[in-house]
Amino acid sequence: MTALDPEFRFSSIGEVIERLEPSYPVFCIFPDVLRTRAKAFVEGFPGTVLYAVKCNPHPYVLEALAEGGISHFDTASITEIAKIAELMPEAHSYFNHPVKGRGALDAAAKVYGLKDYVVDHADELDKLISIAGTDITVEVRIATPKGKAVYDLSAKFGATPDDAVDLLKEAKRRGCRTALAFHVGSQCTDPSAFRVAMELSAKVRDRAGVPLEYLDVGGGFPAIYKMNVPPLSDYFDVITRARDELGFDIPLLAEPGRALVADGCSVLTQVHLRKGDDLYINDGIYGCLSEIRDGDLDPPVRAVSLSGSLGGATQPFRIFGPTCDSLDVLKLPFHLPEVIAEGDWIEFGQMGAYSIGMQTGFNGFITDTIVRIDGMHEEFVY
Structure with missing residues (x-):
């Protein structure tokens, strides 16, 4: 050695x-730290925790998080999907990049058997169905207002509320299962951003009138650095209250990266x-x-x-x-x-x-x- x-x-x-x-x-x-962070998030978040693999894809990190209780993963490329499949064959991966190449879609669906995919545009929905078929869950990602986040991800991805309604209806009409997703931006320092995004999601849900498999509240949970950020429990409390008050009687998903690692x-x-x-x-x-x-x-x-x-x-x-x-x-x-x-x-x-x-x-x-x-x-x- x-x-x-x-x-x-x-x-x-x-x-x-x-x-x-x-x-x-x-x-x-530091695997002990990673396991502790994962356990705290799994126990604190009111739903299923997906680790955002892009945040740090090193096998030591992935293995430590899995040991801390994480078995679902937000993957954004076929490379990430393959890595999770190799390291943790029983894990559940979600193809959560809104724009995917046809080759990557083909491999994700036919080689790795993924069933969950994000879209934010009608052409992407057509591409997805033409390759993966309709025995899938289509997560429609909506754009959220720019809040107190270091990186505004809705500047690049996310459908307008009107387009999101249409996408949900079309996905359901064509025989797919449907879900909603959003991302408030990376390193979000304001828990209320999740409440705003969930209120917007509720409006889209009500207008679309289709059954939803789950609501994916995305990432954005912050690390402390030297910034004045609220504790993660504040974010979990806001999300839990919004779920109950807005009538989301479906599973919640989250895609933390930074806050975990x-x-x-x-x-x-x-x-x-x-x-x-x-x-x-x-x-x-x-x-x-x-x-x-x-x-x-x-x-x-x-x-x-x-x-x-x-x-x-x-x-x-x-x-x-x-x-x-x-x-x-x-x-x-x-x-x-x-x-x-x-x-x-x-x-x-x-x-x-x-x-x-x-x-x-x-x-x-x-x-x-x-x-x-x-x-x-x-x-x-x-």
């Missing part, structure tokens, strides 16, 4: 540094050069740290040396990634010890969501050392 063996296990970030002294970035997965991973980077208040590290916006720039997210960080965590007075630093271009820079200032120097390490916490799954490999830089760490972040408080 070598240091780069994916089965290499550690008890802490400190042990990773002590044993590997890595000059390359290391993606650290953000806390369960971190990225360990090394400082390769210090120029005054600028630090040059070995991961950046083309790698696992893209969301720090794209979402203006502010994850917790700490500096570590071979002898342990660096302490003392701190100062703001600008951080550059490793690629040979000037765009690879994190916009936020990071407050780190004044004594930090070349050879020290920086751990970026809460990096489980949209990190390793979004890296590009640009310029030959890629984070391909993944380790498992047992325990619940004893060294690093998120």
Whole structure:
């Protein structure tokens, strides 16, 4: 077994540094944290929890979530569908991308036997039925108002209420089962956004007048980062009250991603050069740290040396990634010890969501050392 063996296990970030002294970035997965998050969501949400695979598709992550009680998955490509089928043959996958290639649809229906598909346009419904037939559930996704979310997904997907009514009626007329779906936007900081979307769904339901198999309330459940976000229990309470008051006597589904995995991973980077208040590290916006720039997210960080965590007075630093271009820079200032120097390490916490799954490999830089760490972040408080 070598240091780069994916089965290499550690008890802490400190042990990773002590044993590997890595000059390359290391993606650290904490299965105990992931299992705990999954269990809390499964027990707290008033319905079925689908993990959004795109958020972090690494097998260690998927396996830990399954051990925490998740057996349903929001998949958006044939690659994700195949991965779930291989790792967890008994799991239930939903093809929840509103726009699907014909080849992917053919494989999803005929090779993997999927029965649940999202659409938001009449042409997509025609394509779906022509390939998958009518023994399926058609989830009609409606666009929701832009609320307090970092990413507005309804700018790209979602039918208007009028079109949603027509799609539901047409899907039912052609012999399909029907359902409704929406997404309030990623990293939504306002629980009432779910109430607004469920009220809109109720209006579409009543106008369409067709039986619904379920209502999929999508994702958007936030991670804390350094933002002032309500606890997940507030979101669950809003959804439960809206379900009861709006008469949704059908199963509810949810597609959390970020809220399940953000806390369960971190990225360990090394400082390769210090120029005054600028630090040059070995991961950046083309790698696992893209969301720090794209979402203006502010994850917790700490500096570590071979002898342990660096302490003392701190100062703001600008951080550059490793690629040979000037765009690879994190916009936020990071407050780190004044004594930090070349050879020290920086751990970026809460990096489980949209990190390793979004890296590009640009310029030959890629984070391909993944380790498992047992325990619940004893060294690093998120």
